[in-house]
């Protein structure tokens with residue numbers, strides 16, 4: 001499907017361009033409109049951003065400046081950014097735990113993105129929970145570093161509330177290639193969701 005075809009189809013669904021662009025598209029329960037392209041339901045805001053602003057780098061999120069999930073005005077959209085070195089660190093630290101837990105709704109990559117968004121943007125816990133379609137509680141636990149502790153954005157990040165926690169994280173980084181202590185956080189995770 002060419003960009004022109006996609007644009008045509010997208011614009012057909014835009015029914016109002018009064019500041020926020022509104023569509024007649026089906027919305028999920030969080031209010032985000034979805035457009036069907038190549039038999040896949042894609043967030044219309046992502047399609048809008050790609051059509052009018054350009055490519056979305058892998059793993060980056062399209063967020064709303066206007067706080068209106070149903071809006072697809074490209075001028076109201078921005079990319080949730082994070083630092084390359086943070087991604088690099090999480091990839092090096094990736095383990096088989098967590099996302100293989102059938103109870104777990106998030107992957108390490110997503111948790112990394114959540115931590116980056118918490119650190120680098122003003123998005124609220126609620127907003128992030130909507131973006132990732134998980135409960136606010138889950139994002140809250142990630143923010144407090146109660147779950148997914150092994151996913152670290154940066155060694156000196158301030159995700160931990162106390163310096164003791166930070167030291168623990170640093171130790172964990174140092175032990176990355178050694179026998180990392182098994183923790184109970186995955187079992188705990190299944191209780192939360």
Ligand SMILES: [Zn+2]
Pocket residue numbers: 019020021066067068071072073076
């Ligand atoms: Zn808007």
